[in-house]
Amino acid sequence: MARLSMAEKEKRTPKFLRKIFESPKKKAERLRSKVSSNVDSGRGGKDSARQKMYDKTSMFAKKAATRDEAKTKISDRSFKSTFDDATKAGKSTFTYGGKSYMTNKGKGENKDKMKTRIAPKGSIKKKSNLDADTVASYKKRIKYMKDRKAKGKNFSAKNLKELEAKLAAN
Numbered sequence: 001m002a003r004l005s006m007a008e009k010e011k012r013t014p015k016f017l018r019k020i021f022e023s024p025k026k027k028a029e030r031l032r033s034k035v036s037s038n039v040d041s042g043r044g045g046k047d048s049a050r051q052k053m054y055d056k057t058s059m060f061a062k063k064a065a066t067r068d069e070a071k072t073k074i075s076d077r078s079f080k081s082t083f084d085d086a087t088k089a090g091k092s093t094f095t096y097g098g099k100s101y102m103t104n105k106g107k108g109e110n111k112d113k114m115k116t117r118i119a120p121k122g123s124i125k126k127k128s129n130l131d132a133d134t135v136a137s138y139k140k141r142i143k144y145m146k147d148r149k150a151k152g153k154n155f156s157a158k159n160l161k162e163l164e165a166k167l168a169a170n
Helices: 008-010 017-020 026-034 045-054 059-070 079-088 105-115 132-151 157-169
Strands: 095-096 099-102
Touching: 026 045, 026 157, 079 095
Parallel strands: none
Antiparallel strands: 095 099
């Protein structure tokens, strides 16, 4: 039985197994070799655009290199220490492991951007505490009491005053 080359072994190894068992060092090595072997295979613009991005003379080269290095590099600092340093420096965002994160200041700024306009005070009417049926009932009772008063009959002045106050507050 013939021995398999490294490339053939790589092809046969399921990708999910590689993700589980691959060490960070091996992953960094594999990604470095992938970047260097990324050439135009004649598939139109897709590979040539990718090649431009990784090309040393390209304007994307520096950004791509730092991004790839940040993703594969194992940081000697913890997330907390990086977060604390960014907070002390007054930054709103910082990067850790190739990803961008926000400090509390950044979260506050973002929250302010997301806020909607605030209406001037008093422009929005307060919702009535009483429903329409109750308001109609109070008006009917007030009208009835005023009619009794006009005819010279007995009525409760205290109740009339309370009902008018409730409607005015509504």
